[in-house]
Each structure stands twice: as structure tokens, then as C-alpha cells.
Amino acid sequence: xxxxxxxxxxxxxxxxxxxxxxxxxxxxxxxxxxxxxxxxxxxxxxxxxxxxxxxxxxxxxxxxxxxxxxxxxxxxxxxxxxxxxxxxxxxxxxxxxxxxxxxxxxxxxxxxxxxxxxxxxxxxxxxxxxxxxxxxxxxxxxxxxxxxxxxxxxxxxxxxxxxxxxxxxxxxxxxxxxxxxxxxxxxxxxxxxxxxxxxxxxxxxxxxxxxxxxxxxxxxxxxxxxxxxxxxxxxxxxxxxxxxxxxxxxxxxxxxxxxxxxxxxxxxxxxxxxxxxxxxxxxxxxxxxxxxxxxxxxxxxxxxxxxxxxxxxxxxxxxxxxxxxxxxxxxxxxxxxxxxxxxxxxxxxxxxxxxxxxxxxxxxxxxx
Amino acid sequence: xxxxxxxxxxxxxxxxxxxxxxxxxxxxxxxxxxxxxxxxxxxxxxxxxxxxxxxxxxxxxxxxxxxxxxxxxxxxxxxxxxxxxxxxxxxxxxxxxxxxxxxxxxxxxxxxxxxxxxxxxxxxxxxxxxxxxxxxxxxxxxxxxxxxxxxxxxxxxxxxxxxxxxxxxxxxxxxxxxxxxxxxxxxxxxxxxxxxxxxxxxxxxxxxxxxxxxxxxxxxxxxxxxxxxxxxxxxxxxxxxxxxxxx
Numbered sequence: 001x002x003x004x005x006x007x008x009x010x011x012x013x014x015x016x017x018x019x020x021x022x023x024x025x026x027x028x029x030x031x032x033x034x035x036x037x038x039x040x041x042x043x044x045x046x047x048x049x050x051x052x053x054x055x056x057x058x059x060x061x062x063x064x065x066x067x068x069x070x071x072x073x074x075x076x077x078x079x080x081x082x083x084x085x086x087x088x089x090x091x092x093x094x095x096x097x098x099x100x101x102x103x104x105x106x107x108x109x110x111x112x113x114x115x116x117x118x119x120x121x122x123x124x125x126x127x128x129x130x131x132x133x134x135x136x137x138x139x140x141x142x143x144x145x146x147x148x149x150x151x152x153x154x155x156x157x158x159x160x161x162x163x164x165x166x167x168x169x170x171x172x173x174x175x176x177x178x179x180x181x182x183x184x185x186x187x188x189x190x191x192x193x194x195x196x197x198x199x200x201x202x203x204x205x206x207x208x209x210x211x212x213x214x215x216x217x218x219x220x221x222x223x224x225x226x227x228x229x230x231x232x233x234x235x236x237x238x239x240x241x242x243x244x245x246x247x248x249x250x251x252x253x254x255x256x257x258x259x260x261x262x263x264x265x266x267x268x269x270x271x272x273x274x275x276x277x278x279x280x281x282x283x284x285x286x287x288x289x290x291x292x293x294x295x296x297x298x299x300x301x302x303x304x305x306x307x308x309x310x311x312x313x314x315x316x317x318x319x320x321x322x323x324x325x326x327x328x329x330x331x332x333x334x335x336x337x338x339x340x341x342x343x344x345x346x347x348x349x350x351x352x353x354x355x356x357x358x359x360x361x362x363x364x365x366x367x368x
Numbered sequence: 369x370x371x372x373x374x375x376x377x378x379x380x381x382x383x384x385x386x387x388x389x390x391x392x393x394x395x396x397x398x399x400x401x402x403x404x405x406x407x408x409x410x411x412x413x414x415x416x417x418x419x420x421x422x423x424x425x426x427x428x429x430x431x432x433x434x435x436x437x438x439x440x441x442x443x444x445x446x447x448x449x450x451x452x453x454x455x456x457x458x459x460x461x462x463x464x465x466x467x468x469x470x471x472x473x474x475x476x477x478x479x480x481x482x483x484x485x486x487x488x489x490x491x492x493x494x495x496x497x498x499x500x501x502x503x504x505x506x507x508x509x510x511x512x513x514x515x516x517x518x519x520x521x522x523x524x525x526x527x528x529x530x531x532x533x534x535x536x537x538x539x540x541x542x543x544x545x546x547x548x549x550x551x552x553x554x555x556x557x558x559x560x561x562x563x564x565x566x567x568x569x570x571x572x573x574x575x576x577x578x579x580x581x582x583x584x585x586x587x588x589x590x591x592x593x594x595x596x597x598x599x600x601x602x603x604x605x606x607x608x609x610x611x612x613x614x615x
Contacts, residue, residue: 006472010461017460202454209420209450210473211442 003212007220014194015224021190029182029232033239036174047072047131050094052079059105059146063116066142067098072134089121096120096131108146113155120162132160175240176328177301179233179259180321184266184295187229189287191270195221196283199274214363222267229266233259249335255328261348262324268355269320275362295321323347371398373525373556374419379428381414388414390579391428398524401547401557403567403587406576407607412560413453413529415576419558420527421445433524446474449523451514453530453560459503463494466502467517474521488516508539515546519555526550528559532566544569564600573599575606582606 015021049067053060067073077094079085088094099117101107108114118135120128136158143156195218198204207217233256240246248255269291277283296302298312299321305313316322323344330336338345374396381389389411396402406412417423419432421441430436435443457466467488471481489495492512502510511531518526528547532540544566551557559570567573567587574584583590583606587599594602 002478003473003475006469010458010465010469013461013465014458201459202452202456203458205422205452205454206450206456206470207473208422209445209448210470211446211475212473213442 004216004220007212007216008223011194011221011224015228024190025186025228025232026235028185029178029235030239032178032182033175033236034243036178046074047096047134048075048077048094049073050077050079050085050088050097052082052085052097052099054102055100055104055106057103057105059108060100063100063139063142067135067138070134070138072131085119089119096135098135108154108156109150112153113157115157115159117159117161120160128162174301175236175244175246176325176332177299177321179236179328180262180299180301180324181292181295182232182236183229183259183263184269184291184321185287186232187225187263187266188270188273188291189284191222191225191267192273192277192283192287193280194225195271195274196277196280200279215360218271218359218363222271225270226263226267229263230256230260233263246332248332250331250337254337255331258324258327258331258345258348261345261352262320265320265324265348265352265355268352268359271359272355272362275359294319298322300325320348320351372396373398373434374402374430374432374558376419376430377428379415379418379430380426381411381418381423382426387579389418389425392576392579392581394574394581394584396525396556396558398556399551399554400572401551401559401570403570403573404558404560404576405564405567405573405603406560410576410607411579412576416527416529416558416560419444420448420450446521447524449518449521449526451518451526451528451531453533457502457510457514457517460501462499462501463489463505463513464498466513467520470517471520476521484520488513488520492516508535508542511535511539511543512546515543519550523555525556525558528557530560530562532561532563540566564598564603567599567603575603577606 015025051064053064064076068076073096077088079088079097082099085097085099088097097119099119101115101117104114104116116139118132120131139156139158143154147154195204198207198221204217208214212220237248237255241248270287273283273286273290277286294315298305298308298316299319300316301321305316305322308316326344327341327348330341372395374394376395377393378391379389379393380387380391392411392415404412404415414423418425418437419430421437421444425437432444433447435441435447437444458469461469464485467485468481471484476484489498492509494509494513497505497509502513505513515528515531518528532543535543540563547557547559547569559566561567570587572584572586573590574581575590576582583593583602585593590602591597591599594605596602596605
């Protein structure tokens with residue numbers, strides 16, 4: 001046992017001393033999640049704006065001019081009635097509508113506060129969020145200028161409304177997919193690389209000649225990645241919660257347990273790859289081409305499985321991430337439990353056992 | 369000097385149709401420095417891998433420290449040290465950590481590890497660099513350290529697979545001093561090498577050609593039998609079948 005702990009400690013040294021490994025392990029999850037969350041469409045400089053001005057005073061004119069000169073917005077459609085807003089959105093004519101209440105300017109100057117409604121298209125949550133961000137910034141700036149001029153506090157109260165998708169669902173749809181992807185990368189890719197590295201450097205031979213049993217060697221290599229992957233799960237969940245407010249409606253304990261199972265599946269995949277690959281390069285190629293790509297394309301992360309042609313739909317069944325996605329989406333977004341996805345859990349479990357059995361067989365063949 | 373510690377008889381290993389090791393037989397005695405020579409691909413590595421329990425023989429018998437290579441590989445692994453031709457220390461660990469790690473996987477106790485580490489650092493004069501990463505050390509130092517680490521659990525037999533590849537002559541000389549010192553303490557040394565001057569340092573050598581042992585004796589006897597002055601010439605005569613291969 002003592003020798004085994006020493007082995008695991010050594011493995012952590014390897015990880016902590018390799019900057020590339022550390023970057024992939026800890027930088028990637030956060031970068032990915034922020035990329036997916038923000039950068040899918042981050043350069044929006046042609047927001048189609050509509051304004052329904054029920055006040056038509058100098059203040060609303062000034063605000064409108066400010067918005068236009070900010071450079072984010074492309075043209076302004078003047079509306080005359082609230083009923084036009086919905087249609088304009090549906091036809092894709094506008095990205096944002098701003099509604100000034102009657103007597104906006106008067107109220108602002110007299111009471112020091114007035115409210116403005118900002119309506120955006122929730123079916124494209126990223127755009128929606130960015131657009132409201134731009135608008136708030138302009139409004140706040142104007143409010144400041146006005147306050148300085150008037151020498152007293154004024155408050156423009158924006159009220160945000162999101163049409164079509166008030167819950168912002170597609171934002172947090174990507175979190176489960178990202179978890180599936182990152183855990184696969186960290187667990188399968190990193191394990192296969194770290195094991196083949198020992199082969200490449202000739203240290204594997206020394207280990208095999210030592211009294212350590214092969215299973216101890218494999219466990220020793222895998223346990224650090226199990227720990228770090230689990231930390232990654234927590235990182236992703238916490239980042240998603242803090243930055244995007246993604247909830248977990250189901251049991252968090254069950255979510256962690258299912259993630260643990262999926263990590264085991266990915267780790268056994270990594271072990272299997274390392275028994276096939278002779279060098280780190282080959283291991284990396286197999287992991288990226290054989291695991292990463294199918295996971296992105298066929299797991300249902302990006303493209304819905306139901307809309308795939310049947311051969312692809314069939315293939316998607318052997319991709320662990322597909323089952324993990326169903327489980328995590330159910331857990332996080334719908335709040336359902338094991339009674340709904342016990343079958344998917346069982347499939348992941350079966351896959352893991354199968355992979356471990358094959359790896360052990362392959363590992364033995366290599367030895368004799 | 370009379371105990372047999374490695375006993376090999378008719379040991380054979382086939383890979384498909386190819387016979388890598390063909391019915392080799394030999395004995396190695398306690399405290400002996402046994403040189404295992406042969407051209408690349410002659411079957412040296414395959415033979416060693418069978419003896420250290422990494423490869424199952426196809427047929428024949430062999431025992432190491434009295435343990436059978438078919439059934440008692442775990443016992444063999446505990447009783448031997450091994451240093452391979454590929455470099456075997458972890459480059460991204462420090463000198464101390466490497467010693468600790470290898471001592472650890474051989475199951476040494478914590479006090480024992482501390483004691484052994486101090487001993488090795490002292491003997492190799494590596495104390496000042498004990499916190500340096502292995503990759504920062506010159507090759508010669510690393511080889512000597514690798515040997516000391518292969519000996520850290522006081523094995524009765526140590527297998528050295530081309531331990532001095534790429535090392536300068538002075539370091540090789542020092543390396544062989546370490547080997548002699550160990551042999552004097554009763555450790556059996558089983559060493560493969562490409563350097564024929566090193567073959568001269570061995571008590572006995574066997575020369576493998578195409579999976580068989582073509583000759584085996586002390587370097588002096590071999591040179592006499594082949595009527596040459598250097599081991600180099602013995603090797604060339606054996607490895608090139610056009611020569612006088614009648615011994």
C-alpha cells in the first residue's frame with residue numbers, strides 16, 4: 001500500500017510539473033465554458049433596433065440619438081403601437097425593441113426616475129444578453145450625464161423582457177454537453193498519453209519488472225486523473241452556476257455520482273487506447289479523431305440525434321457521451337431522477353465494465 | 369562462488385514462425401559478472417525479458433534465484449534489480465524523488481528509504497543536486513544514479529541491459545567500478561553490452577548469434593580458442609559466419 005501511495009504521488013508530480021498538462025486540466029474547462037457561453041456570437045455590431053416612443057420628448061430623443069451613435073445599432077424602426085413588437089420579432093426584422101412609457105422625460109425630471117422597457121429575442125439567448133448589455137451601458141451613461149447636468153440624482157429604470165424563451169434554455173443546454181466533452185478529453189486523452197509516455201521513455205518496463213502488479217500500475221496512473229476530473233466537474237458546475245446561473249434541478253449528489261461513472265467510462269477508454277498505441281502521438285491522434293470528434297458531432301451535444309439519418313443514429317449509441325448527456329440534461333434541467341434514466345446509467349456501467357475487461361486482456365497479451 | 373543463481377536449460381521463445389531464442393542453456397554463479405553479448409537482433413533482449421518475468425518462454429526451463437520463470441515471476445521480481453537500455457529515471461522528478469519513488473515501489477519502509485537515499489547521495493556525491501530535476505544532470509551522473517537505484521532494494525541479482533550506451537569512457541570506467549564493488553559484495557551481475565572492451569571486464573561471457581549461444585567462456589579462454597588478441601575479434605569471427613566458426 002505504501003508503495004502504491006508513492007506511485008500516486010509520483011503521478012501528481014508529473015502532472016503539476018508539466019505546464020501543458022496543467023493548462024489542459026484546469027485552463028480548458030473554464031475557457032471552454034466561457035467560450036461557449038459568450039463567444040458563439042460575441043461581435044454584434046449590427047443590432048436591429050426598434051423604438052416605441054410613447055413620450056416623444058427631448059429626453060427620449062436624446063437617448064435615441066445616444067443609442068444610435070454608440071455604433072452597436074443599425075438603423076431604428078419607429079413603431080407606433082405595442083402590438084407591432086411581437087410581429088417585428090417574429091419576422092426577424094428586429095433584435096431589440098425599446099419602449100418609453102408616456103411622459104418619460106417629464107417623470108424623469110420631476111420624480112427623478114422613470115422606467116423604460118427593453119424587449120429582446122430570447123430564442124437567441126447570447127445575442128439577447130449582449131444586446132441588453134449594450135443598451136444598459138448607454139442608458140447608464142446618459143443617466144450619469146443627465147445627473148451631472150441637473151446636479152441631482154436621476155434614475156432610469158430598465159425593465160428587461162425576453163420573448164419566446166424566458167428561461168434562456170439554450171444557454172444551459174451546453175453545460176451538460178461541455179461536461180461530457182471535457183471529462184472525456186481529460187480522462188481519456190490524458191490517461192492514454194500518460195500511460196504511453198511511460199512506454200515511450202522505457203520506464204514502463206522498469207515498473208513491470210518491479211514487484212508492483214500491472215493493475216496497481218494502471219490504478220496508480222489513473223487515480224490522479226480521476227481526482228482531477230472530479231475537480232473539473234465541480235469547476236464546470238460552479239462556473240456555470242455563477243456566470244450563467246445554470247441551475248441543477250435534480251439531486252446534486254446523483255449528478256456527481258453519474259459524473260463519476262462517466263469519468264470511469266472515459267478513463268477505461270483511455271486505458272484501452274494506451275494498450276493499442278505505442279507512442280504518445282498515436283494515443284493523442286486516436287483520442288482526438290476517435291473520441292473527440294464523434295463526441296462533438298454524434299452525442300447530441302451540437303446536433304440533435306433525432307434529426308440524424310438512421311446509420312448515424314445507430315452509431316451514436318456506442319458513444320458514451322450520448323447517454324451521459326441524456327442523464328445530465330434530465331438531472332439538471334428537468335429535475336428527474338434515476339427512475340427515468342436508470343437504463344442510460346446501466347448502459348454506461350456496462351460500457352465501462354466491457355472496456356476494462358478488454359483492456360486487461362490486451363494488457364496481458366502485451367506481456368506474454 | 370559455487371551456488372548457481374541463474375539456471376537456464378533449453379530455453380526457447382518463438383514469435384509465430386520466428387525463433388528469437390533457440391534452446392539456450394547456461395548457468396550463472398553467485399557473485400559472477402556474466403556478460404551477455406550478441407549483435408542487435410541476436411535475441412539478447414528476448415532472453416533477458418524471459419528471465420525477469422516480462423515474457424513467457426515457449427519451452428525449456430529456467431530459474432532465477434531458485435524461482436521458476438513460469439510460475440514464480442512475482443518472487444523473481446522482488447529478488448532482482450533491473451536497469452534497461454532505455455533510460456529509466458523520471459526526467460521531471462528530482463534526484464531525491466526518483467530514489468524515493470523506486471525505493472517505494474520495492475516496498476522499502478520509510479526509515480529505510482531515508483537511510484538509503486542518504487547513502488546513495490553520499491556515495492555518488494549527488495547531495496548538492498538532490499533537489500535538481502533529472503533532466504538537468506549530465507548523462508553519466510544519471511547512469512550511475514540509475515544503477516544505484518536498480519540496487520536500492522539490495523537484490524541478489526541485477527540485470528543490466530546495455531547500461532553504458534552513449535556514456536563517455538571515464539564514466540564507463542567508474543560505472544564498472546560500481547559493478548565490481550557490487551560483485552564483491554556477492555551480487556550477481558548479468559550484463560549485456562555492445563562494447564567489447566567491457567566484455568573483457570566480465571568473469572564469463574556468452575555470445576549469442578541468431579538466437580543461439582555460439583560461444584561461452586571466460587574472455588581469456590575465448591581469445592585463446594579463437595587465436596585472437598581482443599574480444600572484438602572473437603565477436604566478429606562469431607557474428608560473421610564467413611570466418612573460422614569451428615570452435
